[in-house]
Amino acid sequence: MLLSLFVFVGPPAIAFPQEKITKEELLVLPGEVGRPGGRLVVSLRGEPKTLNPLIAADARSREVIGVMQADLVHINRARQQTEPALAKSWKISPDGLSYTIVLRQGLKFSDGQPLDADDVLFTFRVYLDENVHAPQRDLLIVSGKPITVRKADAHTVVFQLAKTYGVGERLFDGLAILPRHLLEKPYQEGKLGQSGSLATAADQWAGLGPFRLKEYVAGQRLVLERNPYYWKSDAQGNRLPYVDELVFLFVPNADAQVLKFQSGETDMISQLGAENFSVLSRQQRGYTMTDAGPGLEYNFLFFNLNDAGEKTSPEMQRKQKWFREVKFRQAVSAAVDREAIVRLVYQGRGAALWGLVAPGNRRWGNEKLPHPAWSFERARALLKEAGFSWSNGPNGESTLLDSDGKPVEFSILTSSSNADRAKMAALMQDDLKQLGMRVQVVPLESRSLLDRVTQSRDYDACIMGIASYDADPNSDISVWLSSGGLHLWNPSQAHPATPWEAEIDRLIEEQMSARTFEQRKKLYDRAQEILAENQPMIFLASPNILAGAKNSIGNFRPAVLEPYVLWNVEQLYLKNGTENATR
Amino acid sequence: MRVRRVLTRWLVTLGVLHGIVGFAGFFAPYDPVEQDRKSPYLPPMRFHLIDGQGHFHARPFVYALKLREGSFDRYVENTTEPQPVRFFMKGAHYRLLGFLPCRRHLFGLENTRIYLLGTDAYGRDQLSRLLFGGQVSLLAGLLGAGITLSIGLCIGAVAGSFGGWRDSLLMRLAELFMALPWLYVLFAIRAFLPLAVSPLRAFFLIITVIGIVGWARPARLVRGVVLSAKERDFVRAARGFGATHGYLFRRHILPETSSVLLTQAAILIPQYVLAEMTLSFLGLGVPEPVPSWGNLLSSLQQYSVLVSYWWIYLPALAMVPFFLGYLGLASSLQERGAAYKIESRIWGI
Numbered sequence: 001m002l003l004s005l006f007v008f009v010g011p012p013a014i015a016f017p018q019e020k021i022t023k024e025e026l027l028v029l030p031g032e033v034g035r036p037g038g039r040l041v042v043s044l045r046g047e048p049k050t051l052n053p054l055i056a057a058d059a060r061s062r063e064v065i066g067v068m069q070a071d072l073v074h075i076n077r078a079r080q081q082t083e084p085a086l087a088k089s090w091k092i093s094p095d096g097l098s099y100t101i102v103l104r105q106g107l108k109f110s111d112g113q114p115l116d117a118d119d120v121l122f123t124f125r126v127y128l129d130e131n132v133h134a135p136q137r138d139l140l141i142v143s144g145k146p147i148t149v150r151k152a153d154a155h156t157v158v159f160q161l162a163k164t165y166g167v168g169e170r171l172f173d174g175l176a177i178l179p180r181h182l183l184e185k186p187y188q189e190g191k192l193g194q195s196g197s198l199a200t201a202a203d204q205w206a207g208l209g210p211f212r213l214k215e216y217v218a219g220q221r222l223v224l225e226r227n228p229y230y231w232k233s234d235a236q237g238n239r240l241p242y243v244d245e246l247v248f249l250f251v252p253n254a255d256a257q258v259l260k261f262q263s264g265e266t267d268m269i270s271q272l273g274a275e276n277f278s279v280l281s282r283q284q285r286g287y288t289m290t291d292a293g294p295g296l297e298y299n300f301l302f303f304n305l306n307d308a309g310e311k312t313s314p315e316m317q318r319k320q321k322w323f324r325e326v327k328f329r330q331a332v333s334a335a336v337d338r339e340a341i342v343r344l345v346y347q348g349r350g351a352a353l354w355g356l357v358a359p360g361n362r363r364w365g366n367e368k369l370p371h372p373a374w375s376f377e378r379a380r381a382l383l384k385e386a387g388f389s390w391s392n393g394p395n396g397e398s399t400l401l402d403s404d405g406k407p408v409e410f411s412i413l414t415s416s417s418n419a420d421r422a423k424m425a426a427l428m429q430d431d432l433k434q435l436g437m438r439v440q441v442v443p444l445e446s447r448s449l450l451d452r453v454t455q456s457r458d459y460d461a462c463i464m465g466i467a468s469y470d471a472d473p474n475s476d477i478s479v480w481l482s483s484g485g486l487h488l489w490n491p492s493q494a495h496p497a498t499p500w501e502a503e504i505d506r507l508i509e510e511q512m513s514a515r516t517f518e519q520r521k522k523l524y525d526r527a528q529e530i531l532a533e534n535q536p537m538i539f540l541a542s543p544n545i546l547a548g549a550k551n552s553i554g555n556f557r558p559a560v561l562e563p564y565v566l567w568n569v570e571q572l573y574l575k576n577g578t579e580n581a582t583r
Numbered sequence: 584m585r586v587r588r589v590l591t592r593w594l595v596t597l598g599v600l601h602g603i604v605g606f607a608g609f610f611a612p613y614d615p616v617e618q619d620r621k622s623p624y625l626p627p628m629r630f631h632l633i634d635g636q637g638h639f640h641a642r643p644f645v646y647a648l649k650l651r652e653g654s655f656d657r658y659v660e661n662t663t664e665p666q667p668v669r670f671f672m673k674g675a676h677y678r679l680l681g682f683l684p685c686r687r688h689l690f691g692l693e694n695t696r697i698y699l700l701g702t703d704a705y706g707r708d709q710l711s712r713l714l715f716g717g718q719v720s721l722l723a724g725l726l727g728a729g730i731t732l733s734i735g736l737c738i739g740a741v742a743g744s745f746g747g748w749r750d751s752l753l754m755r756l757a758e759l760f761m762a763l764p765w766l767y768v769l770f771a772i773r774a775f776l777p778l779a780v781s782p783l784r785a786f787f788l789i790i791t792v793i794g795i796v797g798w799a800r801p802a803r804l805v806r807g808v809v810l811s812a813k814e815r816d817f818v819r820a821a822r823g824f825g826a827t828h829g830y831l832f833r834r835h836i837l838p839e840t841s842s843v844l845l846t847q848a849a850i851l852i853p854q855y856v857l858a859e860m861t862l863s864f865l866g867l868g869v870p871e872p873v874p875s876w877g878n879l880l881s882s883l884q885q886y887s888v889l890v891s892y893w894w895i896y897l898p899a900l901a902m903v904p905f906f907l908g909y910l911g912l913a914s915s916l917q918e919r920g921a922a923y924k925i926e927s928r929i930w931g932i
Contacts, residue, residue, distance in 0.1 A: 255886035275887035278655065282891075340620045344704060347655035416866060419885060426705060426871055430618050440781065443866055 024106035025088055026233045033234050034554050034573025039245035041266045042566070043257045047250045048222065051205060051213065052196030053176040054126065054134045063562075064222060064248060067569050068110075069176030070208035070231075072101055072120070073169045077559035077567035080363070080471045082169050086115070086177055086208060086231070096164035096515055101172075103155040108229040109179045110212035111203060117151045122180040122187075124149045124159075132192055136175055143513070164513045166520045167474045174469075179206045198222070210241040210570040222248040232570055242573035261287070267553055270564040272546040273420060274347040280548055287550045292558040294351045294360040295545040297467040299421060300537040301336075301412065301428065303329065305489040306457045307497060319410055319460055322402060327386035329535040334372060334379040335431045341541045345423045349546060353539040355528050356479065360542070360560040361471045366525040369532050376434055383435065390436050400436030409438040410460035413452065416443035421463045424540055428463075454491050463540075464488065469562055473511065473524050480508045480527065489536045500534050551575075590915040597908040604717035608677030611711035612691045616872040617675065619696060619706035622648070624656040624892050627701040627709075635662045642667045647695040656891070666692050701894035704882060707872075713898045716874035720863075721905070723790050723875075724856035728848050730794025731855075732801055736844065739805025744813065744832065754806070757799035765796045769862060782873040789868055793858050801847045805840050812839040842920040849913035853906045876902055 048061040053069055056062050074085035084090075087101045107115040127136045128146045140147045145162035152158050165171065182204065186195045196205060202213045208231070211224035224246045232240045249266060251257045258276045261269040264286070272280070281289045303323035304316075312320070322328045338352035351358075354372075357365040372378070387403040400408040414425045425441040432439045444452070452459050466486065468475045478484030482496040482505050496502035504527050511523035531537070547558035547565050555571040558564050603610055628645040644665035648658040672691035679685045691697060700709035742753040772792050780788065812818060818835050826834075856876070862868035863877025864884075871878060879898045882888045888895055 258886055273887070275885065275891075279887045279890055337620070343655070344620060344623050344706075423704065427618070427620075429872065430616070430705070441871060 024231065025104040026231055026239070027084065027104070028233050028235060028237075029240065029571060030235055031571065032555055033236050033238070034242040034571065035576060036238065036242050036244075036573070038243050038574035039247060040243045040268070040553070040569075040572060040574075041247045041249060042268050043251040043260055043266045044222070044248040045254075045257075045271070046252045047219065048198065048248075050196055051198060051200065052192075053136075053178070054132055055193055055196075057135055059562075063566065064224075065176065065207075066209070066563050067211045067224065067246060067566055068207040068209040068213070071172055071175050072103075072177065073172040075170060075173040075470060075561075077561040077563075078557060080361075080561065082173070087172070090169055092168065097161050099159040099161070099169065100152070101157050101159065103157070104231060105155055107208070107231045109181075109206040109208060110227040110229060111179070111182075111206040112229060113179065113181050113206065115177070115208065116154050117157050119177055119180045120157045121149055121151055122184060123175070123178045126178065126183070126187060126192065127175065131190070132187075139171065139175075164515055166512050166514045167472055170470065170472050170474070177208055182206060211246050214245070220250060222250075224248070230570065234571070241570035246569065261548065264550070268547070268549040268556065268565050270545075270547040270558060270566075272548070274345070274349045274543065274546065277349065277546040277548075278347055286552075287548055289546070289548040290556075290558050291349060292545040292547060292560050292564070294358060294542055295467065295560040296358045296360045296469075296471065296542075297465055298353055298356055298358045298542050299424065299463065299465040299540045300353075300356075301332070301461060301463050301540065302489040302537045303461045304457065304459050305497070305536060307490070308457065318402070318404075318406060322408060323461075325386050326534055327382045328388075329538065331379040331382040331386070331435065332432065333535050333538045334375050334382065335435050336428055336538065336540065337374045337431055338541055339374065341424050341427055344427065345420050346541065346543050349544040351542050351544075353542050355532055355539060356476060356537065357528060358468070358542040360545070361468070363471055364473060364521065364524060366528040368525070369528055379435055398436045399438070407438065408436070409440075411440040411442050413442050413444050413449055413459050413462040415446040415449050415464075417446055418465070420543070421465060425463050428540075453488055454485065462488070467562065471561070473508070473520070477508065477512075481505055498534075500530050504530055586915060586919050590912070590919060593908060593912040593915055596904075597912060600905055600908060601721065604714055604721055605680060607711075607714035607718055608679055608685060609687065610689050611677075611708070611714040612674065612688050612697055613708045613711045614675040614677070615707065615711040615715040615874045617707060619702065619708075621650065622658075622696070622698070622702050622706040623704055625658055625698050625702040625706065626892075627894050627897070628698055630668070631665065634665050640665065640667065644668060645692070645697055648698075666695055666697075668697065669693055700897050701892070703895065704888075709879075709894065709897065712874040712879055713876075713901055716876045716879050716898070717905075719786065719869055719873065719875040720856050720859050720877065721852075723786065723793065723859040724852040724854075726790045727793040727797075727855040727858070728851040730791065731797045731851055732844055732848060734795065734798040735801030735847070736805055736840065738798060739802040740809055740832070740836075740840075742802070743806040743809025744828075744836070746810075750806070754803065757802050760796070760799040763796070766858075766861065768796060769793070769858070770867065780870075782869055786869050789859055789862060793855050797851065797855075801844070801851075804843050804847065808840045808843050809836055812836045842916070846913055846916045846920065849909050849916055853909040856905070 044060055044063065046060050048064045049058050050056050050061050051065060051068065053065050056065055071085055072087040073082050073090065075081065076083050086103060086107065088104045089102050091100045092098075093100075103115065103117060103120070109115060124140070124147070126132055127134045128140055130137070142161050142165050143163040148160040150158045150160065183192065183195060186192050198216045200213065202215070205213050210227055210230050210232070212227045214225040215223040226241055226244050230240055234240060249260065251260055254273065254276065257266070257269060258272070258280065260266045262280065277289060277291070280287075304320065305323060342348060342350045342352050355366060355369045359365065383400065388408070389401050390398045391401055392398050402408055412425050412428065414421045416422070422441070422443055429439045429441055449462070453462055466476070466479065473480075478486040479488070481487060482490070482493040482501045485491050487493070490497055496505055507523045507527040511520040511527075514520045514523060545558060545560045545564055549556040549565070552575045554573045554575050555568060556565070557568060559567050561567070625648055628648065630643040630645060632643055633639055634644070644667045646660040646662050647664065647666055649661050651657040651659050668690050669692065670690050672688050673686045674688045674691050676684065676686055696708070698708055698710070700713060702709060703712070738753055738757070742750040769792055776788060812835065818831060821831060821835060859868055859875065860877035860880070863875045864881045866878070866881065868877050869875045876898060883895055
């Protein structure tokens with residue numbers, strides 16, 4: 001499936017100005033030519049909080065902003081490679097420290113105002129301003145120093161880095177270029193945070209994305225209309241996007257989304273669980289379901305390895321003595337039946353996982369990573385080496401005892417809103433019972449779960465999942481680095497707590513500034529090996545990306561990267577004679 | 584005497600039903616938490632007497648189900664090998680009535696496994712889970728009702744016999760308790776409890792909470808009965824002959840409350856079973872993997888399960904006879920109470 005996608009998308013399209021259209025330098029997309037008109041309805045997992053990229057932190061806001069804004073260089077979600085966007089071309093200096101970006105000429109924001117280098121300068125000034133607290137700021141700090149931006153001429157901008165940056169031009173993906181004419185005033189007044197709320201009047205907000213704001217009905221829907229100034233065209237020179245309107249319905253619940261799709265109220269569905277996917281596949285009427293293959297989400301179990309010092313309760317100290325033992329973690333990993341997780345949780349639509357890089361990421365995974373088979377014998381041997389023993393009960397059940405003769409008991413937190421992870425926990429509970437560990441599963445509302453793990457740090461073990469937003473290692477940087485907020489087993493450390501964490505820090509930082517892919521890959525492979533040896537995260541499984549669309553939708557090609565079905569929204573069109581979703 | 588016959592009939596029915604659940608280990612073929620990961624969502628097997636060739640078998644048999652190639656939850660019957668059902672087989676260990684170690688099961692299969700009510704997402708036997716889950720839910724109902732009635736009886740008796748400010752205070756308190764939205768109170772209490780509680784502790788916590796919350800109604804009923812009994816002629820006569828307070832209470836007043844208490848019990852038990860089910864259904868009750876009627880049904884919260892696997896509903900059906908039984912018992916108890924009153928009044932003349 002994925003292979004065919006690649007063929008379909010073809011080589012990167014570098015735009016050549018076509019005199020025939022205008023003097024605008026449009027980006028011409030290859031591929032199937034569609035038909036203009038109609039509206040597309042999709043559901044959104046709840047109401048977005050804002051339309052402002054500077055304060056958007058939730059996935060829903062980012063999904064909406066993704067179709068309203070554009071970046072200089074974009075990562076093609078199907079090919080996982082960069083391609084030109086607002087930038088016509090770019091050049092990296094031989095020392096890797098300066099990036100020269102040439103903008104397309106004649107582009108306009110969705111309100112008709114022209115785009116030039118000053119907008120780009122303004123955008124990066126705002127992103128880098130400490131007082132704005134933009135989430136993008138961290139990405140623009142290279143080895144402690146912010147990137148500097150300089151205007152060369154009206155359509156050329158030069159970015160200066162303090163150190164070489166292995167990520168290269170991928171850096172610019174997702175950094176929306178903001179309209180200076182609308183935001184400069186609020187910025188000077190220090191009111192940027194209030195801009196771009198959902199209640200903003202449609203003519204007071206603009207972007208460079210394929211769609212612009214039309215109407216927002218609180219609690220129900222967000223209606224976007226076609227941006228008539230959008231800067232892409234199809235192979236025949238028709239300006240994109242094809243559809244006139246894009247409607248986001250707020251549907252908070254996954255099952256309700258399935259029902260809405262089934263009844264034809266929405267045109268596409270994504271982020272489907274395997275169970276709902278098979279329900280929809282069983283009775284395909286007027287729609288087609290697609291399994292896009294393994295994605296970038298990785299689910300894992302981790303133990304509480306935080307060091308709270310003297311505040312640690314005696315019980316926690318006792319438990320952490322087991323958790324800190326590498327052989328204990330390895331034994332738990334060996335006892336997990338990953339194959340059963342893939343089969344029972346994902347109905348086979350997923351892959352077992354032994355490392356952080358999910359199988360959907362073909363470029364960066366370390367193929368030499370060991371995949372030890374499911375084995376209770378090995379787990380027991382490891383536990384025995386680590387000084388654990390067993391006591392036998394009357395009915396043949398055994399209890400695992402630590403070196404002090406205390407039974408091994410702990411609880412696993414899972415998010416109560418995620419049925420998949422709850423199921424994984426139930427399977428692990430049964431597996432670990434075979435080793436004599438008494439495990440309790442505690443479902444917790446996801447916000448208080450995150451709070452417990454990152455703030456109060458009062459828990460034994462936890463199952464979580466993270467979806468990388470890009471194939472590049474950079475997207476998981478806060479998981480890798482011991483100072484990172486998503487270094488979940490012991491987040492935001494001042495100094496690496498263990499030698500192997502220090503070694504991973506070193507490797508990851510080194511790969512960030514390495515110049516070639518081969519150098520970076522070598523360093524990254526080693527980091528993956530160290531992680532697998534020490535098992536601070538016990539990787540479980542990765543689900544496939546499952547999606548579906550009405551047969552009347554043309555150019556529907558779900559990708560394994562976010563936004564799974566909307567990444568090529570400008571190319572989606574309604575096939576002939578199907579005026580659907582008029583509701 | 585018709586009333587008494589009906590009453591006996593209901594009592595016998597309930598006795599049998601509770602007996603089956605009480606001896607769940609014997610009637611259930613497997614351990615309720617045992618996962619058979621090769622058979623998730625396996626549909627219920629049927630008993631056969633006549634095989635594919637038209638031969639009659641005296642011993643009922645089933646056909647083993649095999650996962651269809653490449654499928655997750657579609658099974659095909661292996662009709663070439665009938666699997667005769669064996670009775671009084673040795674199988675998984677269990678404790679009869681909670682203490683007697685035992686291995687005999689009413690029925691089972693020699694080579695493969697039998698699933699009369701199908702399996703759940705982890706391939707656990709639904710029948711075994713239903714029976715063992717009944718132990719949890721029914722025990723919660725019985726103990727909870729026991730706690731409620733004892734508290735209700737004490738408070739009602741105190742309020743009724745002493746009267747005065749004690750009566751007013753207790754009755755105002757009762758009104759307050761009756762006005763409480765108990766389900767939300769249960770949620771709130773559950774939220775305050777520690778994160779990870781062992782199944783046994785969770786179970787007793789639920790029972791205590793359910794039992795304590797509901798005392799107001801029985802207390803008021805008992806108080807009413809005590810008030811009226813206090814003024815009955817034979818009680819006054821006994822008091823006139825110098826009977827002590829304690830004697831009067833034991834000999835005359837308490838027996839009067841018995842019919843109210845019994846009827847209340849018959850109403851409260853199913854109500855409390857439902858309360859436990861509600862909590863477990865919402866994931867606040869007995870934690871997995873221990874079965875209870877509530878968490879047996881909780882997977883039905885998922886749309887995909889709702890439309891794909893009809894046998895997950897079966898536990899809900901199996902609970903109906905219990906509730907019917909208790910309802911019947913309550914109404915015939917009430918009838919008996921009424922008849923008893925009439926009889927005693929006639930004889931009293």
